[in-house]
Amino acid sequence: MKIATWNVNSIAARLPVVLKWVAEAQPDVLCLQEIKCVDAKFPRDDFARLGYQVETHGQPTYNGVAIVSRFACQEVQRNFPDAEANAQARLLAATIAGIRIVNVYIPNGQAIGADKYVFKLDWMKQLRRFFDTTCDPNAEVLLCGDFNVAPEDRDVHDPQLWQGSVLVSAAERAALEEIKAWGFVDAFRLHHQDGKLFSWWDYRAVAFRRNAGLRIDHIWVSEALAARCKDVVIDKAPRQWERPSDHTPVVAEFE
DNA sequence: ATGGTGGATGGTCCA
Numbered sequence: 001m002k003i004a005t006w007n008v009n010s011i012a013a014r015l016p017v018v019l020k021w022v023a024e025a026q027p028d029v030l031c032l033q034e035i036k037c038v039d040a041k042f043p044r045d046d047f048a049r050l051g052y053q054v055e056t057h058g059q060p061t062y063n064g065v066a067i068v069s070r071f072a073c074q075e076v077q078r079n080f081p082d083a084e085a086n087a088q089a090r091l092l093a094a095t096i097a098g099i100r101i102v103n104v105y106i107p108n109g110q111a112i113g114a115d116k117y118v119f120k121l122d123w124m125k126q127l128r129r130f131f132d133t134t135c136d137p138n139a140e141v142l143l144c145g146d147f148n149v150a151p152e153d154r155d156v157h158d159p160q161l162w163q164g165s166v167l168v169s170a171a172e173r174a175a176l177e178e179i180k181a182w183g184f185v186d187a188f189r190l191h192h193q194d195g196k197l198f199s200w201w202d203y204r205a206v207a208f209r210r211n212a213g214l215r216i217d218h219i220w221v222s223e224a225l226a227a228r229c230k231d232v233v234i235d236k237a238p239r240q241w242e243r244p245s246d247h248t249p250v251v252a253e254f255e
Numbered sequence: 256a257t258g259g260t261g262g263a264t265g266g267t268c269c270a
Contacts, residue, residue: 009270010262034270036263061263062270108270116269148270202270204259246261246270 031103035064137183154195155215
């Protein structure tokens with residue numbers, strides 16, 4: 001069972017790259033973030049041809065999440081249960097093959113102290129509450145997506161340069177730990193301890209060639225699911241293809 | 256060097 005997460009930065013712009021990767025990597029489940037399209041415009045036929053069904057939670061222009069799956073999606077949940085009707089589309093959950101999969105696009109936060117930063121910290125609090133109220137920590141639960149936080153300095157190419165910035169600040173890391181304390185482990189860190197292993201590189205300043213990146217895309221698992229986790233891989237290949245996303249897929253393998 | 260690149264959009268906003 002292969003479960004992947006990928007911020008594609010517009011599914012319309014990224015369709016050739018995503019289809020190529022799916023055909024090659026053969027994930028069972030692919031959680032997408034920043035699809036930047038409404039549900040009706042998602043190219044689900046292209047995925048159906050490859051044997052996948054699609055659940056979407058889109059919105060115009062910004063945000064939007066989707067789950068592409070070989071298996072049936074049950075108990076599909078869009079956004080937090082108590083969210084306003086016009087809330088930003090940043091959460092999509094489904095139970096697939098007995099695993100509760102929660103796909104999130106955590107807000108970027110823009111800059112320390114900005115309105116969007118306050119919104120980010122509040123959204124992360126809501127996410128912790130979502131698990132408190134809707135999930136069982138003893139079950140097989142998987143949280144993945146673009147978390148927009150590098151948990152530790154080893155997840156940052158130049159911690160000195162990034163010190164105090166959005167995506168690495170102490171408050172964001174503390175909010176992330178609060179979510180983790182519900183009962184998650186970082187599946188990637190079960191298998192890899194090195195630093196300088198990133199999932200995102202800025203489009204600017206030839207960041208990818210310099211490996212000037214951050215590890216902000218994550219797959220977290222409950223203890224019960226951690227016991228089945230064989231490996232987690234960051235697949236850097238699609239970041240080098242034509243017209244890439246600035247993020248690359250992270251893939252977890254379960255027995 | 257306070258920039259730079261890319262996407263949606265059709266002015267700027269967002270990342």
